Amino acid sequence: MTHWLPVLVHTPVHSQVAGPLTYLSTQTLPVGSLVRVPLGQRELLGVVWDSPTDAGANSLDPDKLRPIAGSLDGIAPLTPAWRQLVTFAARYYQRSLGEVALAALPPQLRDLNTLQLARRLKKHAKGADTAVPGSPITINSVALTAEQTAVLNRFDLEAGPFLLFGATGSGKTEVYLHTVQQLLASDPSAQAMVMVPEINLTPQLEARFMARFGPLYGENAVVSLHSGMTPAQRLKSWLAAHSGVARIVLGTRMAVFASLPNVKLIIVDEEHDPSYKQQEGARYSARDLAIYRGRLEGAKVLLGSATPSLESWYHSRPASEGGRYVRLEMPSRIGANAALPLVRRVDMNHQPKKCVFSPPLLTAIEQRIARGEQSMVFLNRRGYSPVLHCADCDWKSECPHCSAFRVFHKIDRTLRCHHCGYTERVPRACPACGNPDIAPMGRGTERLEEHLAELLASVRRPNSVSAQWPEGEPVRIARIDADTTKLKGELESQLARVHSGEIDVLVGTQMIAKGHDFRRITLVAAVNPDNALFSSDFRAPERLFSLLMQAAGRAGRDADISGQSEMWVQTFHPAHPLFEALKRHDYPAFAAEQLTEREQAAMPPFNFQALVRAEARTQEVAQGFLTAASAAVAGMAEADRLLQHITLYPAVPMSMQRVANVERAQMLIESPSRAALQRFLSAWQTVLHSTRQQPAARGLIRWAVDVDPLAI
Ligand code: ADP
Ligand code: ZN
Ligand code: ZN
Secondary structure (H helix, E strand, O other): OOEEEEEEEEOOOOOOOOOOOOEEEEOOOOOEEEEEEEOOOEEEEEOOOOOOEEEOOOOHHHHHHHOEEEEEEEEOOHHHHHHHHHHHHHOOOOOOHOOOOOOOOHHHHHHHHHHHHHHHHHHHHHHHHHHOOOOOOOOOOOOOOOOHHHHHHHHHHHHOOOEEEEEEOOOOOHHHHHHHHHHHHHHHOOOEEEEEEOOOHHHHHHHHHHHHHHHOHHHHHEEEOOOOOOOOHHHHHHHHHHOOOEEEEEEOHHHHHHHOOOOOEEEEEEEOOOHHHHOOOOOHHHHHHHHHHHHHOOOOEEEEEEEHHHHHHHHHHHHHOOOOOOEEEEEEOOOOOOOOOEEEEEEHHHHOOOOOOHHHHHHHHHHHHHHOOEEEEEEEOOEEEEEEEEOOOOOEEEOOOOOOOEEEEOOOOEOOOOOOOOEEEEOOOOOOOOOOOOOEOOHHHHHHHHHHHHOOOEEOOOOOOOOOOOOOOOOEEEEOOOOOOOOOOHHHHHOOOOOOOOOOOOEHHHHOOOOOOOOOOOEEEEEEOOHHHHOOOOHHHHHHHHHHHHHHHHHHOOOOOHOEEEEEEOOOOOOOOHHHHHHHHHHHHHHHHHHHHHOOEEEEEEEEEEEEEEOOOOHHHHHHHHHHHHHHHHOOOOOHHHHOOOEEOOOEEEEEEEEEEEEEEEEEEEEEHHHHHHHHHHHHHHHHHHHHHHHHHHOOOEEEEEEEOOOO
């Protein structure tokens, strides 16, 4: 007997094939089964998406249908909840179901054929035997603080979702470990998922979870999932999670789609971090999907941050005011002396002109060196210096292909565009006027490091007198940014040098401000944070505040020395409310002020946004497509109803208007109602597709919708 099997495959994003395709099968495979199917000349991975029907039950021509190529019998079917998650994500983020579903599976499932996979499964099945079943040994964990105990009690009693608002070093990670521990001990098959924003932070977290849970549940019980892993490792982790062998899955945003048939707890650490939003393809927010998935699967969701996103903060206002999340608070850092660092603002209006390190900051750094303590200086920029500049004619090293400046890289004396990658050797003289004296403008981390080295050249470290250095050794400065950590393992080895005390001053980008636990740093300095105060991006102040709080949190992690730790901010606007709130470590005050502004300006979270982006050879075509699609709204069925509460703005060039000779335009759509926005976008999809086919769109390269965009 032959069955008709609806199978979801990865069809091109904008193809008209939105739903599953029908194949023939002699077996009735359960919904959620993985199969391999022919499509054109290729053989693809597919997921059985609906119940099979008997041949003849619908109007398809049986002669045109092809049989499936095989089924992956060794892998249990994906659960209904997983399929529902994928369905929701595809609909909400306006992508095809096949794209989202198949992209959520590990690449090797797609790339290996049935035979290769069968072999792989056999190997994993052997490895899985080593897992130790849950045993009632008590774990030698620390005694909880009063704040941790209170938080855990409420977590037990309520349903959530929860927002854990806890200062850096307040013991949030310890709370995560406890919630996981309680879950695994109480339910022998339950699984927990823990998400972190950056790959760099997974090894640290993995070590902590492995140390706690490895001895209890076996090494296979904790697995990681992130894009830095090899395809083989990813498949292995995915299979462990899918089969239930893995009890704890640690990962970056992609982990939100992992198949965990028994997930009962989802933790999103540093929930405010922008990396939770995917920036290409289906532009999903892993944090928002975690909330949805929790509700879907009956899993508790715990978001954690010292500086929550304004969205989550707003959702966790008192229930009496409409809040939907439970806010849990841990204001104190752990340890008797673990006070938050003192914030010092240097008014740059009263410092020597053009100085990068103000004299008081320099003195403070020298004092740390004299005491054998470490300092950290950070700048949100990479490269030796952003732009090469001619003082005579004002020529700047613009990229000929993008509306961006190329960055001067001293190491190989090149000018590189960070957007399209266009690279040239540095010219000997100004290409516009011939002036041989062209120089870097502004400063990147590399130049900052060099400049600091000059300023500290005569400083000697005490207690380091040797035959070679009778007056003590020079200061040791290190730099950590995207350029110095390109190779695998470099970041780890540099961090290790900081931890072991081989470094006196660490210079870097925001990369060093996040998450790392530096114990002997007692001074953190932001040398030039002002530009974010006056950015066109309405989220820039939120980012800056969070970055500065995170950075401050790096100082004085060691209770013995944290009493003297300081956060320095050099600014031309010392009285700015953002810095006032920072000085008091007062996130709630900062958030209240920002939320008032956002409400007055009708910005998220008081308003919902979507962007349609278009790319073409000319700006005219890119904008023309958007304008045509917008004009076509009037002709849509029930246009009046759909347009209720919707504002469509005119098409504009994107702030990064040109990348690699491609012109980019965008159009903003806003609504005070999420549901209204969703209804409109779903109906408008068809219009966008058909506008694409019209003469107005000739020359259009691509278009895409970004729902809840992070930058507009
Ligand atoms: P956060 O994640 O909030 O930054 P952590 O959980 O990393 O904080 O805790 C900060 C430090 O305090 C860590 O070194 C951790 O081991 C320690 N710590 C956490 N909870 C306790 C506790 N109850 N007793 C003693 N030390 C603790
Ligand atoms: Zn470029
Ligand atoms: Zn010139």
